[in-house]
Amino acid sequence: MSAGTWMAYGEVPTRRDRNVLENFIRPVPRTRRRPQRKASSRSCFMTESASKKGRHGTVGPRAEKIVWARAAGRCQICNDSLIGHLISGSRTANKGYIAHIIGSSEDGPRGNADQSKALAKDPDNVMLLCDGCHRVIDRDERDKHSEPVLRRMKAAHEAWIARSVGLRPASQSHILRFTNQIAANETAIPVDMCIAAMQAIGRTPASFDPIDLKLGITGQQDDGELFWAVEPDDLVRFFQERIKGRINSGQYRHISVFGFAPMPLLMKLGQLLPDIHDVEIFTRHREPEPSWTWREGASEMDSRLIEGTPGGKMVAIKLSITDRISDDRVTSAIPDAPLSIWEITCASPRHDALRTREDMSQFREVVRSAFNRVKEVHGEDTQVFVFPAAPAACCIEFGRCWQPKTHRPMEIFDQVQDRGFVRRLRIE
Numbered sequence: 001m002s003a004g005t006w007m008a009y010g011e012v013p014t015r016r017d018r019n020v021l022e023n024f025i026r027p028v029p030r031t032r033r034r035p036q037r038k039a040s041s042r043s044c045f046m047t048e049s050a051s052k053k054g055r056h057g058t059v060g061p062r063a064e065k066i067v068w069a070r071a072a073g074r075c076q077i078c079n080d081s082l083i084g085h086l087i088s089g090s091r092t093a094n095k096g097y098i099a100h101i102i103g104s105s106e107d108g109p110r111g112n113a114d115q116s117k118a119l120a121k122d123p124d125n126v127m128l129l130c131d132g133c134h135r136v137i138d139r140d141e142r143d144k145h146s147e148p149v150l151r152r153m154k155a156a157h158e159a160w161i162a163r164s165v166g167l168r169p170a171s172q173s174h175i176l177r178f179t180n181q182i183a184a185n186e187t188a189i190p191v192d193m194c195i196a197a198m199q200a201i202g203r204t205p206a207s208f209d210p211i212d213l214k215l216g217i218t219g220q221q222d223d224g225e226l227f228w229a230v231e232p233d234d235l236v237r238f239f240q241e242r243i244k245g246r247i248n249s250g251q252y253r254h255i256s257v258f259g260f261a262p263m264p265l266l267m268k269l270g271q272l273l274p275d276i277h278d279v280e281i282f283t284r285h286r287e288p289e290p291s292w293t294w295r296e297g298a299s300e301m302d303s304r305l306i307e308g309t310p311g312g313k314m315v316a317i318k319l320s321i322t323d324r325i326s327d328d329r330v331t332s333a334i335p336d337a338p339l340s341i342w343e344i345t346c347a348s349p350r351h352d353a354l355r356t357r358e359d360m361s362q363f364r365e366v367v368r369s370a371f372n373r374v375k376e377v378h379g380e381d382t383q384v385f386v387f388p389a390a391p392a393a394c395c396i397e398f399g400r401c402w403q404p405k406t407h408r409p410m411e412i413f414d415q416v417q418d419r420g421f422v423r424r425l426r427i428e
């Protein structure tokens with residue numbers, strides 16, 4: 001089990017939940033009923049007798065307080081809350097178990113002659129667990145829960161608690177990474193960078209496991225025809241299966257998007273992300289060192305719309321943010337057509353033009369007004385062609401601003417080395 005999978009336990013009723021339920025339904029014979037105990041976590045109930053070792057077993061009150069605090073009163077494997085019991089209505093029931101990683105006796109779970117005694121009261125050697133998880137690690141699946149496995153689980157849970165409690169729960173957001181696995185080295189987006197970028201704007205990850213949308217099942221580079229025949233549909237299918245239902249059910253209340261992929265596909269992803277839903281789109285910054293954290297300071301991008309000549313039913317929209325796009329590159333992609341060429345650009349197109357969150361929201365406003373103006377000037381039945389040279393985040397945002405009921409379908413082009421702009425996909 002990896003450190004990232006413990007959240008999954010919370011999604012289905014655990015065996016403990018069922019046991020608790022059964023015990024409440026089934027009358028317990030009086031002779032087998034346990035004596036009432038004060039609220040305190042029982043110490044390693046499988047291996048140690050609380051009556052012999054006292055209320056705190058071999059751990060001691062000091063270590064126990066530290067362990068409870070670091071775990072925020074939750075099981076460090078399944079994350080269930082350990083105070084209160086819904087079925088009986090008790091708000092103060094204590095369901096916590098203090099469990100040793102290296103057992104406190106050398107013949108206990110993971111115990112050994114060298115360490116058992118020395119680490120018995122060490123908070124770093126003790127986990128807070130629920131009954132079910134404690135049984136699993138000490139008895140039912142003891143072999144799978146070696147010392148390093150448990151240490152990773154404990155560290156991951158404590159790190160997550162530390163990050164989470166400083167922020168409101170509503171700040172939680174799911175990480176969505178969209179990458180092309182063919183060019184894995186260039187496009188890898190480390191989770192640590194995602195988390196740092198989210199924290200900088202007051203968000204905290206809802207899970208350590210990002211939602212990963214990966215291109216490249218065709219095994220082709222993105223200049224291959226097969227790639228473009230398969231990947232766009234694949235992206236749509238994956239999104240519908242893995243993400244859409246969870247957005248609709250409220251499981252994903254907020255999504256933080258980190259994308260690094262060919263521009264037409266980024267626009268397609270933007271189209272799939274609902275415009276009304278809470279989404280934050282991040283961009284990769286190259287300087288001074290690679291990072292996804294929005295830059296501080298004044299907004300200098302200054303996005304603007306340059307309208308094309310009125311009349312005609314064929315509109316090209318140039319997205320000149322990272323680079324200027326000359327008109328002849330557009331007209332050579334659609335020769336002999338009466339094009340009206342519009343342009344969304346910024347004060348000085350370059351690779352790091354998009355730097356701040358303010359840049360992003362201003363860009364969004366310009367894209368919205370561009371779509372509306374094209375419709376006003378050219379009418380309903382216009383053909384729209386898009387030529388992007390823009391950061392990934394701008395491409396996603398561009399697709400997001402497009403509304404199926406309001407706007408005309410768009411043909412998206414992409415720059416291919418030695419071939420100029422090539423039509424890649426349709427947004428409709």
Ligand SMILES: [Zn+2]
Pocket residue numbers: 075076077078079080129130131132133134
């Ligand atoms: Zn648990």
Ligand SMILES: [Zn+2]
Pocket residue numbers: 043044048098099100103104108
């Ligand atoms: Zn123990």
